[in-house]
Amino acid sequence: MTSDDKKKMAAYAALDYVEKGSIIGVGTGSTVNHFIDAIAEKMKGAIDAAVSSSEASSERMKKHGIRVIDLNSAGELSIYVDGADESNRHLQLIKGGGGALTREKIVAAASKTFVCIADDTKLVPFLGKFPLPVEVIPMARSLVARELVKLGGKPVWREHFITDNGNQILDVHNLEIMEPMKMETFINQIAGVVTVGLFAHRPADVLLLGSEKGVQVIKP
Numbered sequence: 001m002t003s004d005d006k007k008k009m010a011a012y013a014a015l016d017y018v019e020k021g022s023i024i025g026v027g028t029g030s031t032v033n034h035f036i037d038a039i040a041e042k043m044k045g046a047i048d049a050a051v052s053s054s055e056a057s058s059e060r061m062k063k064h065g066i067r068v069i070d071l072n073s074a075g076e077l078s079i080y081v082d083g084a085d086e087s088n089r090h091l092q093l094i095k096g097g098g099g100a101l102t103r104e105k106i107v108a109a110a111s112k113t114f115v116c117i118a119d120d121t122k123l124v125p126f127l128g129k130f131p132l133p134v135e136v137i138p139m140a141r142s143l144v145a146r147e148l149v150k151l152g153g154k155p156v157w158r159e160h161f162i163t164d165n166g167n168q169i170l171d172v173h174n175l176e177i178m179e180p181m182k183m184e185t186f187i188n189q190i191a192g193v194v195t196v197g198l199f200a201h202r203p204a205d206v207l208l209l210g211s212e213k214g215v216q217v218i219k220p
Contacts, residue, residue, distance in 0.1 A: 001212055003121065004030070005210070006119035006120060006209075006210030006212075007030060007034055008034040009210035010031060010034075010117040010118060010119065010209060010215055011031055011032070011037075011038050011117050012034070012035075012042075013117070013208045013215040014035055014115050014117050015035075015039070015042055017079055017113065017115050017206070018046070018047065018081075019078050019079070020043075020046045020047070021047070021048055022047055022077075022078040022079070023047070023048050023049045023050065023074045023075075023078065024047055024049075024050050024077060024078065024081065025050070025052075025053070025077040025079065025080035025107040025110065025111045026050045026051070026052050026053065026057055026080075026107075027053050027054075027057065027081060027083060027100070027104055028053050028054040028056060028057050028098045029083045029097070029098045031083035031119070032057060032081065032082055032083050032117070033057075035081050035117060036057065036060050036061055036064065036066070037064070039061075039064070039066060040061075040065070040066060044064065044065060048067070049066075049067040049069045049074070050066055050067065051068070051069060051070070051071045051107055052068055052103075053082065053104040053106075053107045054098070054099075054100040054104075054164055055164050056098075056100075071106065071107065074110075076112065077107070077110050077111040078111070078112055078113065079111060079113045080107050080108050080110075080113070080115070081116075081117060082107075082116060083095075083117055083122075084118050084122055084199075085097045085122065085130040085197075086122055086124050086127050086128075086130045087118065087122055087124070087204065087207055088126060088127055088180070089218070089220075090180075090203060091203040091204040091205070091207050091218065092180045092198070092199060092203045093116065093127075093198070093199040093203060093204060094127050094128075094130050094132055094133075094177075094197055094198060094199075095197045096133030096169070096197030097130070097133065099133070099135075099161060099169055100163070101133050101135055101195060101197040102163065102167075102194050103164060103165070105202070108202050109202055113205045113206070114203070114205050115206050115208065116204035116207045116208065117208045118207070118208070118209055118210070119211070120209045120211040120216065122209070123209060123218070126176060126177060127175075127177040127180055128174075128175035128177040131156070131171035131172055131173045132171070132172040132177070132198065133169050133171055133172075133196075134148065134155070134169065134171075134193060134195075134196045134197065135163055135168070135169055135193070135196075136167060136168055136192050136193055137167060137168075137193075138167060138168050139192070140191060140192020141168055141170065141192075143190075144190055144191075144193055145157070145170055148172050148187070148190075151172075151175070151183070151186075151187075152174065152175065153173065153174055155172045156170065156172075156173060157169075158170070167194055180200035181200040183200075184196055184199075185201075205219070206218070206219050207219075
């Protein structure tokens with residue numbers, strides 16, 4: 001079984017959490033692409049609309065004929081489905097490998113339930129092996145990088161990449177994140193940071209992991 005097979009398995013399992021007639025939040029990435037395809041195949045007429053965390057996901061849903069609306073007109077969302085680059089057992093996450101971390105964090109905050117879908121390699125003992133993305137205002141990139149070095153990290157500018165918000169990303173290597181909530185708060189307070197790809201204050205509510213043994217359901 002390939003990694004993609006596991007992602008698809010988790011994505012289809014997330015359909016069980018989607019309420020008919022609801023407005024759902026949809027994230028970004030390869031696993032979420034399977035979820036979008038699953039909605040189109042199994043439930044396209046069953047949901048009212050979707051709020052997307054990225055332009056790429058919006059375009060994919062529109063091609064499937066799924067109505068995409070703005071979060072400001074949607075109100076509170078019943079569910080948000082998204083992937084993760086890493087998750088610990090508390091369902092605190094690193095997200096932002098695809099660069100949509102700020103909008104992902106906003107949609108997650110607006111949702112009653114956050115369902116994270118991934119393959120089983122994404123579950124780790126502690127966060128930080130995957131480089132931690134930090135979205136920054138362009139003029140503050142070097143300032144923020146110097147502050148991140150003080151944390152023991154090695155920030156690398158993601159060159160030739162601009163977020164949907166018009167900002168830049170620093171990927172921070174060499175971190176062992178033992179206190180995710182504390183680090184999330186600290187990095188978010190650095191002047192020039194838009195947001196950090198740590199989802200610790202608002203973790204997932206349920207983690208669906210595709211594996212050789214089927215879908216593992218993990219709750220904190």
